[in-house]
Amino acid sequence: MVKQERALRTRRAVLEAAAHVIGSRGYQAATMAEITQRAGVTKGAVYFHFTSKTALARAVVTEQIAPFLPQASDSRLQDAIDFTHQVALALRSDPLLQAGTRIAVETTFSEDPLMPYQAWTDIITTMFTEARANGELLSAVVPERAAEFFVAAYMGVQLFSRAASDRADLPHRVTALWKHTLPGLASPGVLSHLDPQGRRVKLAV
Amino acid sequence: MVKQERALRTRRAVLEAAAHVIGSRGYQAATMAEITQRAGVTKGAVYFHFTSKTALARAVVTEQIAPFLPQASDSRLQDAIDFTHQVALALRSDPLLQAGTRIAVETTFSEDPLMPYQAWTDIITTMFTEARANGELLSAVVPERAAEFFVAAYMGVQLFSRAASDRADLPHRVTALWKHTLPGLASPGVLSHLDPQGRRVKLAV
The missing domain is CATH 1.10.357.10 (Tetracycline Repressor, domain 2)
Structure with a gap:
């Protein structure tokens, strides 16, 4: 349960980092490396939730409604x-x-x-x-x-x-x-x- | 008169080159250097018509209507x-x-x-x-x-x-x-x- 909570928190941190990086640089220029760094998590943690920049973008677009x-x-x-x-x-x-x-x-x-x-x-x-x-x-x-x-x-x-x-x-x-x-x-x-x-x-x- | 015609032709070539480069790369990634090269004109000729990428963009946006x-x-x-x-x-x-x-x-x-x-x-x-x-x-x-x-x-x-x-x-x-x-x-x-x-x-x- 605690593990799941942590996973959700990581996922949220990645989404928020993605929003920040994309908001300042645009989507094309944003890189997974910069998003990972800003989220303060490991590359493995990011890819556990989002297998590609496209998957991450899809989550940002659809989950905020x-x-x-x-x-x-x-x-x-x-x-x-x-x-x-x-x-x-x-x-x-x-x-x-x-x-x-x-x-x-x-x-x-x-x-x-x-x-x-x-x-x-x-x-x-x-x-x-x-x-x-x-x-x-x-x-x-x-x-x-x-x-x-x-x-x-x-x-x-x-x-x-x-x-x-x-x-x-x-x-x-x-x-x-x-x-x-x-x-x-x-x-x-x-x-x-x-x-x-x-x-x-x-x-x- | 001939000189003016040539200037208009150059201007048009730059606009068309800009449209091509921006269409394939996007506006932020497009550079005046690449547009100049594609138009096949000198840098001086481009800047004679458009003093900046913004001026060029403005012309593309407004003059096509x-x-x-x-x-x-x-x-x-x-x-x-x-x-x-x-x-x-x-x-x-x-x-x-x-x-x-x-x-x-x-x-x-x-x-x-x-x-x-x-x-x-x-x-x-x-x-x-x-x-x-x-x-x-x-x-x-x-x-x-x-x-x-x-x-x-x-x-x-x-x-x-x-x-x-x-x-x-x-x-x-x-x-x-x-x-x-x-x-x-x-x-x-x-x-x-x-x-x-x-x-x-x-x-x-």
Whole structure:
């Protein structure tokens, strides 16, 4: 049990070191050697958890989402809105999420992209599919296609905000994203009850 | 006159060499030396046109849009749709446009981002502002905010398509982008007359 705990702590240290190195140098330039050194663990310990830089990158990209998943409420569209606002707030300070974005974008241009958008698309597809079952969606909307569109747009909004304001205006841009897309997603009766700013995340401005 | 022509040809050769080198190595790893060598010109000739890698990058990012600007028709919203489809088609094969995207994305994470989205935002803002004057927009839409949202979303859709299909599905994803956003942009009477696939660019599928 203690052994397992230590293994988890090592794994976490490697992920955090990877986030730091990738965040400062970019994914292509980051090396396993530097990540190992920064994590303060042995090379064997790193490779026990991650067999390659790609495996490590995949973990950084996919494992950081779980803490932000909301419990299902009576509106899955509102849950999706809230979820994206929670992530937006965290993105401003969480090195792991920030590194995940950078990996996603850099591997987009490689021969074998990690397809980093998949985990996000799966989550949003599930939410939209449940929203459909609740009668929240317009009849023309196909949940999986809408989710792919939304995840792509969200990625673009994140990058725009990073370039424009180092992410300071990200919550506002996520609100604008929902304001512009909800009329094409939500059935009219539902639309007026949704809060594009998110329920639990009121902007402190 | 002949001298000026030669200068323009040199400038073009440098831009194309830059696109090739950046396309294969990425922006951070590309060097002025390699670009100069590939262009087959002297170092002095390169620096006559571009005083730094940043200046060269700025030219690659901003100057490739002009050929795709449509003439104004009676629907500026449809013009915007057509414009984005023309760019999408060209993105699948034009090294300069592809390098522009890569520079945009990589400099997003630098201390001093090029703010590469600005030229696109200006173009779309103009189109949306004229669409407003034509009565094509919903009253709640603010042209400049809508343009910023749209440009960000378009960037994300491009990246998603690059990762998912090496841009093969980009025209379809641009159509989906418009289908999802037009209900939040266009006034109802206009909406039914717009073709989200673009007028001059029918998909050959």
